[in-house]
Amino acid sequence: MPVETTPPSLPEPPPVSASMARAHRAYWRFNVALIAVLMTIGFAVSFGVPLLAARLEHVRVAGFPLPFYIGAQGAILVYVALIGVYIVLMQFADARLLRESRTSEAGDR
Numbered sequence: 001m002p003v004e005t006t007p008p009s010l011p012e013p014p015p016v017s018a019s020m021a022r023a024h025r026a027y028w029r030f031n032v033a034l035i036a037v038l039m040t041i042g043f044a045v046s047f048g049v050p051l052l053a054a055r056l057e058h059v060r061v062a063g064f065p066l067p068f069y070i071g072a073q074g075a076i077l078v079y080v081a082l083i084g085v086y087i088v089l090m091q092f093a094d095a096r097l098l099r100e101s102r103t104s105e106a107g108d109r
Helices: 018-051 066-108
Strands: none
Touching: 018 066
16 A cells, blocks of 8 residues: 655745845846847847848848858857847846845845
């Protein structure tokens, strides 16, 4: 006969002030929106340019047709730029959340 065992209970998370909960929600909303925008740009570079390659054949960058340039090296540069943009903007978001955390802690004392 199987014996029923109760899984160990997880400890309760520490209480969070209302202002800190709002700051966390704003932080994650910003993070998700930023990721959505950057992924949309990445999608457009990955799939939009190749789909429009025939129409963009006459556009030249450094003497090469734009679809060739994007396919050969431009897309990689865009992806690296997107990573850099994400890093910089999330540094600002982290700093803002840290300021809110310190303000909340100072208000709780």
